[in-house]
Amino acid sequence: MCEELPSAIIGTTIIGGKAKRCGQISYEKTLSGRLYAYFYTDNSEKNRKGFKLTLEEVVVDCSSTSLWVDEKNPKKYLTSPEFPHMSPNSLNCYWVIHTIPGHRVKFTVDHKTFLTQNSDEDECVDDYLEIRDGPSEASPLIGKYCNADPPSTIFSSDSSLFVRFITDMYAQSMGFNATYEVASCGGSVVLKQGHTSSVTSPNYPSAYPSQTTCEWNVHAPRGHFVEAEVDQIWMNYSENCTMDYLMLRDENSTGEILMPPTCSKLYANVDGYQSWHDSMFVEFHSNSSTTGHCTNRKCGFDLKMSSTPYECGGEINDDEGTIILPGYPERIIPHLSCEWIFKAGMGHRYALTFSFINQTNVPSPLTFFTAIPPKKNFQGFYLKSFSDHCYPDLEIFNGPPMVKDSLLATEKRFCQNRTSFISMSDLATLTYQDQIRYSLTGFMRQRSILDDRLSKPWKITYRKVC
């Protein structure tokens, strides 16, 4: 407690967000969330007046009814207050976005940064983003979004969109970062586990517009991968589909090509396509000026997008466990990129041990270069190894994921003579990236060796140690 102080002296002690005050003090402070006031007196003196505390709610001015986009200012940003820092508590912000009459508003939330605190499992009740199709809070609700579950790109059906951001008076979170623009095709598609979303050409199944480019970023839930199944592709034919086409890339607009420019379903892979990371990029171009080929036929394209049931990567904090390849034992899925973050907790570390699951039929480290065709029923599993006798697809780093890209990172591989690793601190990061496409493609293509013949299933067991 405070000592008895002369009335002219201000006495305050602040300990971890708590402040003790006594003597004679006038004090002003802005706090967020809850305030607890605790009044303590002892028996020593009874002639003081006590205290008077005036509380006033500070309202963050965050609303605007006049956001505007048009062709001259085609794209603008809207964020929650103080983004990327924590949003203040007790917010009730709303914005009305307008565009040119006859056009629609396109609103895209950045899926990577979206995070609002919510405690209810079924609906958004604490901190959330609410979007309505029209100019007011009475307009039809499009949806409420919270936690780490952002919406896909939203289009207004008329020329305005109502956006509200609510936070309650407790725990804070980062909020949202979004763009709004005059509607064009394309956007962000956020897949939900167990649901299928369609990505189609504009006006599908009617004729698509000429001289158009549309791009979609399709995101699977963290740790999962995006699957695209071609339901229909029918476009103006040109040699190598250079004029009108659909194209799929891994991850983003500069990612590896999964499906090269394609203008007919005949050229598409019947098994569909799968991303190697947790997102896929869809490009549609129409350069031709005629659309006469559409008569009596579904025109353009229709892709069914979903998230893979299997996943890999994520956060690990349990006492012990085993990591295996996604898809195992049915099938090893080639080309995936996964990342595991080990969080042992203060004072603990993780010990990791690598082993191949089935040690039989393993060629010696160099023999696979002789590329003997695998025997039938071999399951297509080979040991991958280079001349250093290390497994190339797994890397482990001391520290959180960002150390990977820093100069401090010392990457470690599991090798024939080093199958165990103990993290130096409570944090470690393990990455898996199928190296075939980087290291062996030229040689292997020559030999017509399929990627999946080069994998032999492994496992990593981990346990917490002191």
Ligand SMILES: [Ca+2]
């Ligand atoms: Ca909150």
